[in-house]
Amino acid sequence: MSEEPSRPPPRRGFEPLPEWVGPTTRLVHGARRPELNAGAVVPPIYQTSTFHYPASHSESAAHGSVYLYTRNLNPSHEGPAEIIRQLEGAETARLFGSGMGAITTTLLSLLQPGDEVVALEGLYGGSLGILRGLLPKFGVRVRWVSDEAAHEPEEAVGSSARLVFLESPTNPLLRVHDIARWAQAAHRAGALLLVDNTFATPINQRPIPLGADLVVHSVTKYLGGHSDLVGGVLAGSKELVDPIDPSANVGAALDPFAAFLLDRSLKTLSLRMARHNENGRRVAQALSPHPELARVHYPGRASPEEEAIARRQMQGRSGMVSLSLARGASAIPKFLGRLRFVHVAASLGGVESLASVPGETSHRHLSATERRTRGIDDGLVRVSLGIEDPEDLIRDLTEALDALR
Ligand SMILES: Cc1ncc(COP(=O)(O)O)c(C=O)c1O
Numbered sequence: 001m002s003e004e005p006s007r008p009p010p011r012r013g014f015e016p017l018p019e020w021v022g023p024t025t026r027l028v029h030g031a032r033r034p035e036l037n038a039g040a041v042v043p044p045i046y047q048t049s050t051f052h053y054p055a056s057h058s059e060s061a062a063h064g065s066v067y068l069y070t071r072n073l074n075p076s077h078e079g080p081a082e083i084i085r086q087l088e089g090a091e092t093a094r095l096f097g098s099g100m101g102a103i104t105t106t107l108l109s110l111l112q113p114g115d116e117v118v119a120l121e122g123l124y125g126g127s128l129g130i131l132r133g134l135l136p137k138f139g140v141r142v143r144w145v146s147d148e149a150a151h152e153p154e155e156a157v158g159s160s161a162r163l164v165f166l167e168s169p170t171n172p173l174l175r176v177h178d179i180a181r182w183a184q185a186a187h188r189a190g191a192l193l194l195v196d197n198t199f200a201t202p203i204n205q206r207p208i209p210l211g212a213d214l215v216v217h218s219v220t221k222y223l224g225g226h227s228d229l230v231g232g233v234l235a236g237s238k239e240l241v242d243p244i245d246p247s248a249n250v251g252a253a254l255d256p257f258a259a260f261l262l263d264r265s266l267k268t269l270s271l272r273m274a275r276h277n278e279n280g281r282r283v284a285q286a287l288s289p290h291p292e293l294a295r296v297h298y299p300g301r302a303s304p305e306e307e308a309i310a311r312r313q314m315q316g317r318s319g320m321v322s323l324s325l326a327r328g329a330s331a332i333p334k335f336l337g338r339l340r341f342v343h344v345a346a347s348l349g350g351v352e353s354l355a356s357v358p359g360e361t362s363h364r365h366l367s368a369t370e371r372r373t374r375g376i377d378d379g380l381v382r383v384s385l386g387i388e389d390p391e392d393l394i395r396d397l398t399e400a401l402d403a404l405r
Pocket of ligand 1: 098099100101124126167171196198199217218219220230231232347362
């Protein structure tokens with residue numbers, strides 16, 4: 001597709017729900033339009049790359065056909081995008097073929113040569129890679145802010161900043177940053193705030209009502225929730241997100257089948273998050289005194305200030321816990337090898353518990369020294385607790401730690 005005419009906005013046709021509707025009801029009923037889907041309760045998968053295109057554009061609009069080519073928009077994208085839009089409290093949301101697709105497309109679309117990005121160091125390794133490797137090639141400067149300096153956003157955001165990019169809780173140390181305060185500091189400097197909300201999910205934290213301009217997710221994680229799809233989403237105002245539309249030509253489109261899986265998964269998001277939150281809290285509490293652990297990282301644990309921020313801005317802390325093994329890197333293979341219910345795999349947010357070593361997965365592109373400087377010690381194992389029974393997970397992890405003695 002070389003020439004793509006500008007299209008009328010999609011007529012989404014979703015019945016608006018009353019304001020008072022709770023998040024779980026919203027997840028199940030927030031994107032109904034059976035009349036457009038032969039009455040189907042579960043929308044079909046529109047597994048097509050392209051759409052019939054009436055002779056003239058006005059004819060196309062008259063037929064209600066707003067779809068042209070799946071790289072730009074497919075009806076299977078619209079339900080899950082609508083649900084995420086509502087949950088995040090955004091004006092609009094757009095799906096992408098991966099979290100990195102959403103992040104890269106957003107950064108490339110918003111930034112220009114000479115712009116400065118203020119980036120917090122506790123970002124996902126893939127985002128660090130784009131900020132360090134790709135953006136400087138296009139004349140975009142990045143100003144890095146450490147987790148410690150992140151407590152003073154007003155000092156970190158200068159008048160040359162165009163965009164502030166943060167994640168909270170961070171990956172993999174689960175540090176918590178004050179989104180409302182960062183939003184204020186960014187806006188005072190005339191910059192936008194972009195928040196990666198993947199670890200928290202909109203069930204636990206809503207950056208847009210806290211002041212963020214844009215929210216991204218890897219929907220591969222909790223929103224997809226079953227470790228069977230890869231996708232991303234960007235949510236925010238129409239003014240910011242709509243111009244990113246043509247940039248879908250970057251090619252980071254979500255496959256309709258993945259969109260269908262996401263639609264199915266979102267219906268249970270709040271139920272799953274309740275269990276993930278419980279498992280995270282109980283495992284962090286139960287493992288903390290274990291002598292084989294130098295430290296248990298959990299959102300809010302780093303300091304009383306972070307605990308206070310977490311209480312203010314989070315409704316739950318997620319199922320993420322990172323464990324620093326007291327014996328360091330040499331103990332990792334034995335520890336991982338003893339786990340029965342925690343699979344050793346990259347990624348997070350699925351119904352099954354997963355453990356990974358950031359130095360070998362998400363943060364492998366940093367040197368060992370860079371990792372240590374950022375507090376990612378050699379014995380760190382990141383655990384994404386699934387929805388299994390908390391007692392079984394505590395037992396599994398405790399027995400694997402006991403085996404190190
Ligand atoms: C916090 C966070 N953001 C973004 C990404 C990238 O998402 P994806 O793997 O869907 O490209 C990841 C992936 O691990 C992540 O953990």
